[in-house]
Amino acid sequence: MTDTSQTQLHANEPTTTAAAAPDTPTARAPRRAWFALAVLMLPVLLVSVDNTVLSFALPAISRDLAPTAAQQLWIIDAYPLVLAGLLVAMGSAGDRFGRRRMLLIGSVGFAVLSIVAAFAPTAEALIASRAALGFFGAMLMPSTLSLLRTVFVEREQRRLAIAIWASGFAAGSALGPLVGGVLIEHFHWGSVFLLAVPVLVPLLILVPLLIPESRDPAPGRIDIPSTLLSLAAMVPVVFGIKSLATDGISGFGIQAIVFGLFCGIWFVRRQLKSRSPMLDVRLFRQGSFGGAVLVNLFSVIALVGFLYFVSQHLQLIAGLSPVAAGLALLPGLVAMIIAGLAVVPIARRVRPRVLVPIALLLSAGGYAVIAWFATAESIAPVVIAFVMLGVGIGAAETVSNELILSSAPPEKAGAASAVSETAYELGAVLGTAVLGSILAAHYSAAIVLPTELTAAQASTASETLAGAVTVSEQLPAAIGEQLAASAALAFDEGVVITSLIGVALMVAAAVVAVLALRNPKGAGAAHE
Secondary structure (H helix, E strand, O other), X not given: OOOOHHHHHOOOOOHHHHOOOOOOOOOOOOHHHHHHHHHHHHHHHHHHHHHHHHHHHHHHHHHHHOXXXXXXXXXXXXXHHHXXXXXXXXXXXXXXXXXXXXXXXXXXXXXXXXXHHHOOOOHHHHHHHHHHHHHHHHHHOHHHHHHHHHHOOOHHHHHHHXXXXXXXXXXXXXXXXXXXXXXXXXXXXXXHHHOHHHHHHHHHHHHHHHOOOOOOOOOOOOOHHHHHHHHHHHHHHHHHHHHHHHHXXXXXXXXXXXXXXXXHHHHHXXXXXXXXXXXXXXXXXXXXXXXXXXXXXXXXXXXXXXXXXXXXXXHHHOOOOXXXXXXXXXXXXHHHHHHHHHHHHHHOOOOHHHHHHHHHHHHHHHHHHHHHXXXXXXXXXXXXXXXXXXXXXXXXXXXXXXXXXXXXXXXXXXXXXXXXXXHHHHHHHHHHHHXXXXXXXXXXXXXXXXXXXXXXXXXXXXXXXXXXXXXXXXXXXXXXXXXXHHHHHHHHHHHHHHHHHHHHHHHHHHHHHHHHOXXXXXXXXXXX
């Protein structure tokens, strides 16, 4: 997946700049490249906000559409699941048909589907709309990260550009709950989807003005079987995980996971045999590349899983308004952005295999704070925990993303960026699929229902925390308080278990970083 945009972006620059060798101190990115990066940050922010904005809208959606626990998880997961499954395929389509063209088509489709999702009448319709949003979202993303390697040829500038890119992803993910809180407090929950329209309008205007068309002069073929295999690998695994969490150990859930793993192995074997693979899995033979991808995957699982349960805890148990709950996470958002930028000069002097594990262990400490100190009444532990998580993830993702691009040959920048983005979206899926499903399973098993509830009320209350809160408001005061207290206790016990799993994830990621992360050959780092 090669990129011709570098030649076009350098067209009006001195030939010495365009011809400069990668990673040399004299190579300088043209001013047009920075403007292009600024424009392309719009879809980065939009896609990452969309991954987490529903966390704070979920209580309102649950009250309005009354989804089951499984539907509640699918409302969140349908979008990143389809997005992750199609990122590489859409990147290949962009190589063939033009990356700018795909970006513009994706923007129009995303805006239209956002309006459809905003007025979804049922949980099933909302899930379908979210899946369709993932299809068009996959058109938006593949050109963003690959731009950094092909345009920013000098490593220090590339580090800064990647820090901005990673901060945009992190900012969007953390900004989602705050934006969602403000919108939900003042408008219908559908407003979180309508947010995409004012973001995409300037994109449609500026992209044709600032970003030239670029395509691969010798693109690989469109590999439809590989696209279907990638989806067949991910969807059954996620479905199986949810099934095991909600229905217990069952043959159907295990069969779904086994089928997904089989399709995944088939996908990898097909890529290894192909002369022009849709995803160059050989990149994983480089330890620093595979290690950095795993670090990104674990980090996003931890971030999205954290936001999933904390947003519900702050609103439905601590009793904060959506805006107040969003503001409680604002310090963590700021810390994440600052850490992503501040780590750039530190990375010049400290080895990745030292710097990244330290950052990840700090994130593990954030989960530990939630597990041991968070209570229904206290907000401070949540704020402190998210700051620690944000600093760790912000720093780790900047360094690991730079390693992903630097580890790959320049002609493989597109493939490397697609792998990085796929890991991010897959992490967003697994964050709710794994951590969310474990939390939902514990909640359903632990809640004690008053005997006065009807069968319908008992079913609703045992499915989700939002359902229990809604039912409690319909009951006499004493019984309602009893149900709300039992639901809060069951949910927070599940949060403790989920947080301990989050600690284990971050420690595992730190171990991977120690063992696998090294500066790539030829990177020119002083300390290697």
